[in-house]
Amino acid sequence: MVAEKDEKTTMSADGGAQPPPGQTWLGQVLRDAHRAFSRALQSRIAAHGVTMGQWSFLRALWEEDGLTQRQLSQRVGMMEPTTVTALNGMERSGLVVRVRNPADRRKVNIFLTEKGRSLQSVLIPHAHEVAQQATDGLSAPELQAAIEALTRVIANLDRSGDDFLDGFD
Amino acid sequence: MVAEKDEKTTMSADGGAQPPPGQTWLGQVLRDAHRAFSRALQSRIAAHGVTMGQWSFLRALWEEDGLTQRQLSQRVGMMEPTTVTALNGMERSGLVVRVRNPADRRKVNIFLTEKGRSLQSVLIPHAHEVAQQATDGLSAPELQAAIEALTRVIANLDRSGDDFLDGFD
């Protein structure tokens, strides 16, 4: 039987890779939290033929139907090729239809089908359930504070990305 | 020129897809924070030939060299096929070497090369820099609280995953 699934050999001989002031850790925690959340939600919505990649777009369309792909990409915060991929799948499974805009034929408006729209009442509860489980034991203020901190982090990083362009034009 | 990058058509006609009690939102924020962090770190370490996928494994090895692939997977929290892929790349770029364990030929121990080890002092500062920018404007307690909240979220979700197995054995 052996029962030594990890062997814990020399364990942390201080290579100098300490996670410092709770900082380097942040990335790790973000990644793990994101993956845990994704997995949880995915396992629930997959049964309805919806993938995580499609989930965000579906939500955006529930909020406002008929958006163009460009608009959808911006709302969801995804690059356009990603949107194309997701929409291809959604179109294939009959959740949306693409309609070439007659006024400006470059544009393609995306409309939910009855099937796509009806999923809202089915899927939203699953999302709530996951959020519920995820935040179990956290007070509303704690949760709120965490979300605000993360929002700050997002803003900080997005902004700092611009720094790379400074002095290059 | 036109200057109307979004057209903001009917905007939120309340389809009923409200993000509820700051909950459904959590997933969105987690995803965005994770992506922002990844992008930021990636853009810095890529110059040294290391991808985000490899970063975690490198850190684990800096902390303890010679782990088996199974152990590495557990430490990093990644599935084994993912580990295989990352290690293939790392082996190809000369960061690690695979050594079949003579005592148990099923196992393969992973050892850092001099190159892989020396990257530690180069890469860690980049990670700190990103963490620094990410947490700009957040007090230590705020950051700490956020990390604890996320840790709680991770634990909640991982645990709840087990629920699926209840009554199935």
Add this chain to the structure above:
DNA sequence: CAAATAAACTTAGATTGCTAAGCGTTTTTT
């Protein structure tokens, strides 16, 4: 109005991650 530029979508190709299934090696059963 024709040519150049811009806008919106698509295609191509790479990376990272996962699940499922396969292949040797070792340990446990009988």
Add this chain to the structure above:
DNA sequence: AAAAAACGCTTAGCAATCTAAGTTTATTTG
């Protein structure tokens, strides 16, 4: 000790994203 079970790694194939490079349609310019 042969058969069965467990281990540890690998392969195969899919999903989600991204960047770079088209294609088609509109708008601006000369």
